[in-house]
Amino acid sequence: MKIAVVGTGYVGLVTGTCFAETGNHVTCVDIDEKKVNKLQQGIITIYEPGLEVLFERNIRQKRLEFTTSLKEGIKGADVIFLALPTPPGEDGSADLKYILKVADDLGSILEQYAVIVDKSTVPVGTAEKVTQAISKNAKVEFDVVSNPEFLREGVAVDDFMKPDRVVIGTESVKAKKIMETLYAPLVRQGNPVIFMDEKSAELTKYAANSFLATKITFMNEIANLCERLGANVDMVRKGIGTDTRIGKRFLFAGIGYGGSCFPKDVQALAKSSKDVNYDFKILESVMAVNTRQKTRLIDHLKGYFKNELEGKTIAMWGLAFKPYTDDIREAPALYNINALLELGAKVRVYDPEAMENVKEVIGDKVTYCEDEYETLEGTDALMIMTEWPVFRTPEFKIIKEKLSSPLILDGRNLYEPEQMKEEGFTYFSIGR
Ligand SMILES: NC(=O)c1ccc[n+]([C@@H]2O[C@H](COP(=O)([O-])OP(=O)(O)OC[C@H]3O[C@@H](n4cnc5c(N)ncnc54)[C@H](O)[C@@H]3O)[C@@H](O)[C@H]2O)c1
Numbered sequence: 001m002k003i004a005v006v007g008t009g010y011v012g013l014v015t016g017t018c019f020a021e022t023g024n025h026v027t028c029v030d031i032d033e034k035k036v037n038k039l040q041q042g043i044i045t046i047y048e049p050g051l052e053v054l055f056e057r058n059i060r061q062k063r064l065e066f067t068t069s070l071k072e073g074i075k076g077a078d079v080i081f082l083a084l085p086t087p088p089g090e091d092g093s094a095d096l097k098y099i100l101k102v103a104d105d106l107g108s109i110l111e112q113y114a115v116i117v118d119k120s121t122v123p124v125g126t127a128e129k130v131t132q133a134i135s136k137n138a139k140v141e142f143d144v145v146s147n148p149e150f151l152r153e154g155v156a157v158d159d160f161m162k163p164d165r166v167v168i169g170t171e172s173v174k175a176k177k178i179m180e181t182l183y184a185p186l187v188r189q190g191n192p193v194i195f196m197d198e199k200s201a202e203l204t205k206y207a208a209n210s211f212l213a214t215k216i217t218f219m220n221e222i223a224n225l226c227e228r229l230g231a232n233v234d235m236v237r238k239g240i241g242t243d244t245r246i247g248k249r250f251l252f253a254g255i256g257y258g259g260s261c262f263p264k265d266v267q268a269l270a271k272s273s274k275d276v277n278y279d280f281k282i283l284e285s286v287m288a289v290n291t292r293q294k295t296r297l298i299d300h301l302k303g304y305f306k307n308e309l310e311g312k313t314i315a316m317w318g319l320a321f322k323p324y325t326d327d328i329r330e331a332p333a334l335y336n337i338n339a340l341l342e343l344g345a346k347v348r349v350y351d352p353e354a355m356e357n358v359k360e361v362i363g364d365k366v367t368y369c370e371d372e373y374e375t376l377e378g379t380d381a382l383m384i385m386t387e388w389p390v391f392r393t394p395e396f397k398i399i400k401e402k403l404s405s406p407l408i409l410d411g412r413n414l415y416e417p418e419q420m421k422e423e424g425f426t427y428f429s430i431g432r
């Protein structure tokens with residue numbers, strides 16, 4: 001099949017590369033010339049484990065191409081994916097300007113029937129809006145399908161190639177057949193494709209993300225309660241996670257959820273609810289709790305230093321919103337850096353993949369270090385923000401030698417409190 005993917009970011013590049021891997025001819029389109037230039041030279045633009053090998057193979061085998069021209073990119077395409085940004089607008093709703101702009105443009109350049117697929121996370125009713133925008137100038141038939149993406153960064157290739165499920169919203173028999181054929185190589189591995197109407201598909205994506213964000217937030221509340229009651233959230237997690245109705249995953253307490261999806265999608269669903277006069281109370285609480293949770297460790301830090309953080313230097317391990325990605329969108333680390341700088345502290349940071357992205361956002365406000373141990377030079381405390389495996393079994397002796405006070409604040413519960421006590425640290429984690 002011939003496929004076009006419009007928007008070549010995290011989702012677009014993974015979608016394009018994976019569909020090339022299953023034998024399709026894919027052209028990825030992006031307006032970012034620098035990005036497209038790099039991709040055309042075979043330089044991958046995101047860090048995503050396992051993607052590069054597929055990316056290189058499919059370019060070599062001429063199934064994967066890149067262009068800045070929408071017209072050229074969609075020429076002859078059977079399916080056109082829209083993997084464009086849907087960032088929060090000022091009122092929290094998903095901003096559809098990128099999607100609707102491309103939809104407008106598509107109308108006048110479509111030369112043959114194509115299935116236009118909303119891959120982006122978009123509010124209920126968007127398929128209808130996209131259809132209207134294309135219809136204004138379209139001279140050929142087309143169908144608009146909602147096919148939300150559920151991949152997680154860091155394991156995106158696996159999630160894409162072996163999805164728990166594929167959700168496709170369409171009432172067109174023709175589009176359904178084409179989508180079935182396209183996803184067949186993934187379905188053959190035993191994964192269900194669930195067909196439904198467009199609106200239900202659009203809402204499914206927001207429901208999934210909001211439910212998972214709620215699950216994490218619930219555990220963060222339990223963790224906060226554990227601290228007050230003297231219980232251990234790790235034990236509570238094991239105790240409830242073994243109930244198959246609850247499930248073991250997404251029960252890890254920490255410093256709040258971040259990333260490019262949960263924060264914006266919970267906010268957007270809350271806004272959609274308001275728009276139809278529905279007061280979605282849980283979502284409002286989830287957002288409030290998560291905001292508080294992100295900087296919870298700062299309270300312990302302030303307590304330890306009796307509110308005197310002016311002139312203190314803090315080492316920070318991890319910047320990405322989660323391990324195995326260089327993505328720092330809504331990363332709790334950034335909120336903690338800002339809080340520390342506001343309190344007059346200095347910050348020395350290390351992350352295996354995300355430092356370049358942080359430099360672009362906050363420049364030289366913090367000191368960037370070569371590795372985790374270099375961050376500790378001349379510091380008063382260590383804060384852990386991301387659970388990169390490299391931070392899991394460090395040389396505690398070195399940490400203790402380098403810190404002026406043996407203080408570790410662990411936002412990801414990497415170490416055992418008992419062991420930390422034996423090693424002579426004052427150790428704050430979440431819910432233990
Ligand atoms: N990142 C994820 O893990 C993930 C997972 C599932 C769903 N989503 C959803 O997928 C959508 C895309 O997310 P992302 O993380 O890939 O975004 P991204 O910002 O990484 O990529 C979007 C790309 O679109 C390009 N673009 C903008 N306007 C364009 C235009 N007119 N023509 C061509 N290209 C254009 C940008 O230059 C950028 O490269 C969002 O709706 C997001 O919520 C993201």
Ligand SMILES: O=c1ccn([C@@H]2O[C@H](COP(=O)(O)OP(=O)(O)O[C@H]3O[C@H](CO)[C@@H](O)[C@H](O)[C@H]3O)[C@@H](O)[C@H]2O)c(=O)[nH]1
Pocket residue numbers: 121149150151152153154209212216249250251252253254255256257258259260261262321322
């Ligand atoms: O038990 C857990 C699990 C996750 N998190 C945090 O939750 C956030 C999101 O993590 P994760 O879901 O793994 O990453 P994303 O790549 O943001 O993926 C989510 O958002 C994507 C974009 O919509 C969806 O496609 C995915 O299905 C959905 O999991 C991160 O800050 C994690 O640290 C926790 O605090 N505790």
